[in-house]
Amino acid sequence: MISQWNGQFSCFDLVARTDHRSRSVVLVGDIEIGGGDFVVMAGPCAVESEPQLLRTAEAVANAGARILRGGAYKPRSSPYSFQGLGVEGLKILRKAREATGLAIVTEVMCEEDVEIVAEYADIMQVGTRSMENYALLEALGQCGRPVLLKRGMTATLEEFMRSAQVIAMNGNPQIILCERGIRTFETATRNTLDIAAIPVLKMVSHLPVIVDPSHAAGVRCLVPILSRAAVVVDADGLLVEVHPAPDKALSDGEQSLNFRDFRDMMDELQPFLDLRDKPSRPRLVGVGGTD
Numbered sequence: 641m642i643s644q645w646n647g648q649f650s651c652f653d654l655v656a657r658t659d660h661r662s663r664s665v666v667l668v669g670d671i672e673i674g675g676g677d678f679v680v681m682a683g684p685c686a687v688e689s690e691p692q693l694l695r696t697a698e699a700v701a702n703a704g705a706r707i708l709r710g711g712a713y714k715p716r717s718s719p720y721s722f723q724g725l726g727v728e729g730l731k732i733l734r735k736a737r738e739a740t741g742l743a744i745v746t747e748v749m750c751e752e753d754v755e756i757v758a759e760y761a762d763i764m765q766v767g768t769r770s771m772e773n774y775a776l777l778e779a780l781g782q783c784g785r786p787v788l789l790k791r792g793m794t795a796t797l798e799e800f801m802r803s804a805q806v807i808a809m810n811g812n813p814q815i816i817l818c819e820r821g822i823r824t825f826e827t828a829t830r831n832t833l834d835i836a837a838i839p840v841l842k843m844v845s846h847l848p849v850i851v852d853p854s855h856a857a858g859v860r861c862l863v864p865i866l867s868r869a870a871v872v873v874d875a876d877g878l879l880v881e882v883h884p885a886p887d888k889a890l891s892d893g894e895q896s897l898n899f900r901d902f903r904d905m906m907d908e909l910q911p912f913l914d915l916r917d918k919p920s921r922p923r924l925v926g927v928g929g930t931d
């Protein structure tokens with residue numbers, strides 16, 4: 641039987657939770673997203689240069705992240721802002737993977753770029769502004785890589801599930817959902833983290849669900865506490881912005897953590913992970929290294 645929420649979601653059979661399929665695990669190399677581990681993806685908003693990315697990759701790996709984030713193609717609120725390094729950025733991401741062993745998640749903005757991004761990325765990120773770009777979602781059905789689907793900033797959970805269904809219908813069941821905050825009347829934070837979305841999605845869908853506290857908050861001081869909230873509501877992981885010098889970042893510096901703050905945040909998450917009511921207690925993998 642397909643789980644329903646207030647009578648909703650029942651037509652999204654491929655991504656719906658059923659008696660026979662309660663959880664799916666997205667495998668990226670040996671990393672299981674939606675399995676027992678809490679998987680942290682971290683890195684800068686945008687790839688800016690080779691030293692910036694390599695330093696960040698090393699620092700986040702040492703703090704326990706398993707996946708490196710970084711945009712090579714950036715959808716910006718202003719057309720005058722830094723738009724990303726494009727293919728050069730993808731090449732830098734590949735170097736960082738070779739240097740650290742971290743898997744790579746990076747955004748793809750249009751269907752024409754799916755092939756080139758899939759050559760370099762381990763996970764294809766769909767940004768909030770693209771959640772309803774069906775031509776892109778259809779192309780991602782055939783890309784042969786897992787997809788990290790971010791919730792549209794004005795999308796209901798039903799619309800979010802519909803976009804996941806489009807990717808699945810086109811042949812790709814490897815989908816990770818990401819709650820990144822939605823637009824509400826509140827202006828004290830950049831977006832409003834819809835914390836209830838995580839348990840609702842996990843009740844109605846078998847897909848893994850992660851949280852992006854950085855874009856939800858818009859300010860770095862809220863990122864650790866929102867990450868703890870994500871652990872408590874049983875999210876499968878995080879997507880966090882980290883930069884060597886947040887004040888000099890070309891994008892989203894105000895919400896980016898520096899290396900020390902990221903490490904502290906990771907250490908402080910562990911007791912909350914230990915409290916989770918799971919048969920095998922999930923642990924952050926790799927915590928305890930040095931930077």
Ligand code: PEP
Binds near residue numbers: 685766768769852
């Ligand atoms: C990002 O992850 O840097 C990004 C642009 O996120 P969003 O699409 O959620 O705004």
Ligand code: MN
Binds near residue numbers: 685686855881891892
């Ligand atoms: Mn960003």
